[in-house]
Amino acid sequence: MSISTLIARFFSVSLLIVGVSHLVQSTLWRDFFLRIKDTGVAGIIIAMYTLPQGLLIVFGHDIWVLDIPVIITICGWGMTIKSILYAIVPSRAEAVIPTGPHAHRKYAWGGALMIPVSLLLIWHSFFRAV
Amino acid sequence: MISSANRRIALVVTLVVLAHFVVNLLHGQAHTRLAIALASWQQVYVITVILLAPLVALVLSWTRYARAGVWLLLVSMLGSLIFGAVYHYVIISEDHVAHLPPGDARGLFRVTALLLVVTEIVGVIVAAMMARSTSKT
Numbered sequence: 001m002s003i004s005t006l007i008a009r010f011f012s013v014s015l016l017i018v019g020v021s022h023l024v025q026s027t028l029w030r031d032f033f034l035r036i037k038d039t040g041v042a043g044i045i046i047a048m049y050t051l052p053q054g055l056l057i058v059f060g061h062d063i064w065v066l067d068i069p070v071i072i073t074i075c076g077w078g079m080t081i082k083s084i085l086y087a088i089v090p091s092r093a094e095a096v097i098p099t100g101p102h103a104h105r106k107y108a109w110g111g112a113l114m115i116p117v118s119l120l121l122i123w124h125s126f127f128r129a130v
Numbered sequence: 131m132i133s134s135a136n137r138r139i140a141l142v143v144t145l146v147v148l149a150h151f152v153v154n155l156l157h158g159q160a161h162t163r164l165a166i167a168l169a170s171w172q173q174v175y176v177i178t179v180i181l182l183a184p185l186v187a188l189v190l191s192w193t194r195y196a197r198a199g200v201w202l203l204l205v206s207m208l209g210s211l212i213f214g215a216v217y218h219y220v221i222i223s224e225d226h227v228a229h230l231p232p233g234d235a236r237g238l239f240r241v242t243a244l245l246l247v248v249t250e251i252v253g254v255i256v257a258a259m260m261a262r263s264t265s266k267t
Binding site for chain 2: 064068
């Protein structure tokens with residue numbers, strides 16, 4: 001198995017789990033992000049989690065083809081750029097954390113979007129990639 | 131916090147960009163299966179203008195830079211439309227819908243080439259209308 005396939009499998013399965021969690025536990029995710037927003041260092045905390053995975057994809061799965069793997073590449077670069085921005089300007093993270101009585105719906109919608117994408121990536125990385 | 135008008139713009143941009151993205155991936159698969167390679171400059175153009183620029187426009191449309199996102203979408207969709215129309219329907223090469231190499235993905239290639247034109251025309255119209263409406267406000 002190539003390193004890019006390993007990263008694709010790791011990313012797609014973690015995306016599925018996080019997506020399902022966002023969908024079925026949307027209020028918990030809302031509460032979690034509201035709490036880290038209150039710490040004043042939300043940008044640093046988010047960057048700590050997303051930067052390693054983003055960099056792993058950037059260095060190990062930098063595949064620019066017009067095919068399914070490019071979804072992971074774009075996600076990796078997006079996570080890396082976002083993490084760098086949040087690490088340097090943490091207030092940017094606080095500005096995008098949803099608030100209000102219906103904030104949990106945004107997490108549920110996010111999860112609902114992640115699930116089909118992750119299933120597509122799982123299918124490709126486990127059954128098509130070498 | 132974005133306004134309800136900007137939220138509507140962002141939703142429409144998201145739909146257009148995601149539809150275009152999916153068709154793009156399917157068209158890329160047809161290219162791979164028929165072994166139709168692109169020149170280096172074409173690959174750079176496809177990745178930056180056709181693939182990444184609309185996604186950046188999508189992200190911008192959900193921020194206070196929604197107007198810039200709409201203009202970026204307009205430019206990228208126009209650039210994609212011209213590129214796709216010229217290489218799929220005008221210049222005679224392996225990338226032309228009537229001169230494809232043999233293979234079972236020829237149907238997929240033709241359908242997705244057409245769908246690319248459709249989604250890009252919709253993208254241009256939507257982006258132009260939104261650029262016009264945001265310039266009035």
